[in-house]
Amino acid sequence: MPARRDVTVFLVLVFLLPWPVWVVEQLTGSQVLFFVAMICVAISTWVAVRYVWRPGNIRQATAIGPVRWKLCLLAAGLFILMEVVAIALNAATGVFPVDLTDFSALREAYGPDGSVGALALRALGFSLVQLVLILPLAFCEEWGWRGYLLTRLSSRLGPWPAMVLIGAVAGVWHLPFYLGPWFSMGADERQSFVPFVIYCVFFGVLLGLLRFAGGSIWPAVAAHAVNNTIVFGFLDLVAADADAQRNAWTTGLSGWQGLLVMLVAIVALASTPAVRRGMRVPDRTAVGASAPGAATAPGD
Numbered sequence: 001m002p003a004r005r006d007v008t009v010f011l012v013l014v015f016l017l018p019w020p021v022w023v024v025e026q027l028t029g030s031q032v033l034f035f036v037a038m039i040c041v042a043i044s045t046w047v048a049v050r051y052v053w054r055p056g057n058i059r060q061a062t063a064i065g066p067v068r069w070k071l072c073l074l075a076a077g078l079f080i081l082m083e084v085v086a087i088a089l090n091a092a093t094g095v096f097p098v099d100l101t102d103f104s105a106l107r108e109a110y111g112p113d114g115s116v117g118a119l120a121l122r123a124l125g126f127s128l129v130q131l132v133l134i135l136p137l138a139f140c141e142e143w144g145w146r147g148y149l150l151t152r153l154s155s156r157l158g159p160w161p162a163m164v165l166i167g168a169v170a171g172v173w174h175l176p177f178y179l180g181p182w183f184s185m186g187a188d189e190r191q192s193f194v195p196f197v198i199y200c201v202f203f204g205v206l207l208g209l210l211r212f213a214g215g216s217i218w219p220a221v222a223a224h225a226v227n228n229t230i231v232f233g234f235l236d237l238v239a240a241d242a243d244a245q246r247n248a249w250t251t252g253l254s255g256w257q258g259l260l261v262m263l264v265a266i267v268a269l270a271s272t273p274a275v276r277r278g279m280r281v282p283d284r285t286a287v288g289a290s291a292p293g294a295a296t297a298p299g300d
Helices: 005-016 018-028 033-053 069-093 104-110 116-157 159-173 193-214 218-238 256-270 273-280
Strands: none
Touching: 005 018, 005 033, 005 116, 005 159, 018 033, 033 116, 069 193, 069 218, 069 256, 104 116, 104 218, 116 159, 116 193, 116 218, 159 193, 193 218, 193 256, 193 273, 256 273
């Protein structure tokens, strides 16, 4: 098969498959796109890898290596730390005022009654449940973006251009989430699409570096899941002022201060021996495709 054909198949599928789900969501009001779209990335990956690329070992070819728990925990902790620093910078500079007296955003989301500690534990518990539920979906995305596509594009473009390009592509892929009357995106959120895509570039580079550091997608899976739950569902809420006007260009990790925090993390990660070694590992899986029956499924 031509070397580019599998990537083309993946990109066509990954951008087309969410739209029928989007139509169903608009017609019925059932908010399923967030979950099904992530599964669509895995379906697109499976079709491109199993039936077009056809490497001899799919797990090896798409970076489904052993789980390194310590690195996964460090990856999760990195995103929590970045969000805490971004919030602190926002508060110190007045970009986004926090409410550490009444904890108004927390009370607005979880009820006006009860102590701050009890409400915070409730919010944290809810985010932890979400974390467990979203881990398989985070795998679906990371298997496609950082497992398959980063492997294929790195061998042609080099690791850095590949990570930047995949971050931008993944950001634009989220467009269906920002359109239509249904789902959680209102008019204000739609205005955040461009800063969100820029954020996805930094986000994608960080996840790519974690993938290279661990030699597998699992640290990226852990970081992605924590980012979508603990970071945005708990930390972003617990100290916020409910009356403050959010601006995606200035607040949180997508704001310019947050992007600076992420840039520091990128530089720090890129300088580690583990990342440098991971980037130098030759792509042995890109050479030679086996017969269709020889491919190995991720769960084999």
